[in-house]
Amino acid sequence: EDLVQQMFDDLYDGLKEEIEEGVNILLERGWEPYRVLTEALVGGMTIVGRDFRDGILFVPEVLLAANAMKGGMAILKPLLADTGARTIGKMVIGTVKGDIHDIGKNLVGMMMEGAGFEIIDLGINNPVENYLGALKEHDADILGMSALLTTTMPYMKVVIDTMVEQGIRDDYVVLVGGAPLNEEFGKAIGADAYCRDAAVAVETAKEFMA
Numbered sequence: 001e002d003l004v005q006q007m008f009d010d011l012y013d014g015l016k017e018e019i020e021e022g023v024n025i026l027l028e029r030g031w032e033p034y035r036v037l038t039e040a041l042v043g044g045m046t047i048v049g050r051d052f053r054d055g056i057l058f059v060p061e062v063l064l065a066a067n068a069m070k071g072g073m074a075i076l077k078p079l080l081a082d083t084g085a086r087t088i089g090k091m092v093i094g095t096v097k098g099d100i101h102d103i104g105k106n107l108v109g110m111m112m113e114g115a116g117f118e119i120i121d122l123g124i125n126n127p128v129e130n131y132l133g134a135l136k137e138h139d140a141d142i143l144g145m146s147a148l149l150t151t152t153m154p155y156m157k158v159v160i161d162t163m164v165e166q167g168i169r170d171d172y173v174v175l176v177g178g179a180p181l182n183e184e185f186g187k188a189i190g191a192d193a194y195c196r197d198a199a200v201a202v203e204t205a206k207e208f209m210a
């Protein structure tokens with residue numbers, strides 16, 4: 001679709017209003033919110049990520065792209081969340097200490113809410129105390145951790161090890177995700193599951209709550 005191609009360009013250029021307009025047009029054309037999210041927004045961010053990696057784009061440009069993406073996500077959020085599903089579980093989610101990437105985490109939170117989970121979003125840069133405090137305070141079922149950097153993903157193990165030390169590891173389902181992770185890493189650090197994307201996170205969480 002031409003519009004999606006245009007949105008890839010607009011996201012690349014960090015044009016928030018244009019992205020918001022594009023999202024609205026796709027919705028008017030009858031696209032499912034989830035399709036708009038994955039094909040137009042996540043698809044566009046993949047291109048940004050590639051050129052960021054290759055040194056063609058730099059942090060300021062990527063920040064603008066992220067800001068534009070968030071504008072589009074804000075429109076989709078109520079649509080994804082509006083399923084009227086009853087609460088099937090409570091999840092604390094946050095990006096780990098040292099890491100400020102939050103788009104993927106936000107997306108997981110949105111999709112989980114849409115599926116009927118209650119989400120306690122701790123934001124970015126979370127030390128272990130934040131996670132453990134929130135799990136207890138909210139009597140949560142699931143801990144979700146996100147990391148986008150190879151340098152911050154080991155911190156997930158610090159959190160899980162601390163839970164083991166305190167004897168509370170088995171009180172919660174621990175799900176982890178983020179671009180540099182994989183199944184093997186999830187197993188190695190003692191998580192219950194690695195979730196490749198938001199849809200998998202929802203499915204996995206549902207299975208554990210069943």
Ligand code: B1M
Pocket residue numbers: 042045046048049050052053054059060062063066093098099100101102103104105107108143144145146147148149150151175176177178179180195196197198199201
């Ligand atoms: Co950053 N960055 N970044 N960045 N950035 C990456 C991650 C990188 C891969 C880019 C690259 O070089 N190719 C690279 C990491 C390399 C590495 O570690 N090996 C990188 C780097 C190096 C950095 C800086 C160090 C750059 C610098 O300063 N020199 C710096 C680090 C800052 C810090 O955190 N301390 C930095 C900064 C930034 C910005 C601030 C500019 C911006 C973030 C804005 C924001 O989030 N508000 C940014 C962005 C946008 C990216 C890329 C381009 C896109 C990330 C993204 O939002 N993807 C990224 C490139 C890439 O990932 N290929 C990159 C879209 C999102 C929907 O996908 O987050 O993977 P993702 O989430 C998915 C799944 O992973 C999964 O579900 C989500 C939805 O499907 N998932 C979970 C994620 N979390 C989950 C949790 C769960 C379950 C599933 O819990 C249950």
